[in-house]
Amino acid sequence: SAVISQKPSRDICQRGTSLTIQCQVDSQVTMMFWYRQQPGQSLTLIATANQGSEATYESGFVIDKFPISRPNLTFSTLTVSNMSPEDSSIYLCSVARTVNTGELFFGEGSRLTVL
């Protein structure tokens, strides 16, 4: 298994501000992903965090709004920039140990409320 710690677990933010979410894994992993889960909805993939290079974003998500860093194989950050109430969601970090491994592990998520 993989133990994933996300910080903050929850926060209340003001419109127009930015917040950075940290994801720390207890061991090296090959793949790291960031998801968003809006209230009552399924998970939407934001991007794949690539170690040492730019993240790969899904359609509808852009680097200016959701900059992602991944400096090593155990850590990644997601920033939600210039927040609006529509950004109120749970943001989840997830990891897979290897490229071909079946199991995806998730952190507990970061619940953001934007006023």
Added chain:
Amino acid sequence: DAKTTQPNSMESNEEEPVHLPCNHSTISGTDYIHWYRQLPSQGPEYVIHGLTSNVNNRMASLAIAEDRKSSTLILHRATLRDAAVYYCILRDVEGTYKYIFGTGTRLKVLA
């Protein structure tokens, strides 16, 4: 990205088997079929995955149709703790390796 279709909700009685269906008619030859579940206020957790053959583990069984266009997650004896949203996912292992979640099935277990 290949997509999955699941019923929005299902109900089961406690200690009875549950069969959760998933349709994935656009599946490609290299897509693995994954199942995850999400308990209330928690992140998703892995249940099972497979490619072509049926799979069993301590949590569940996965039955895959011969043409791979559908699959069924089987919980052999549902308990109240199995009440969750169950997601069927196709994962491409020759391209992007990403996991795309569908809408999921909310399972309600009745005591």
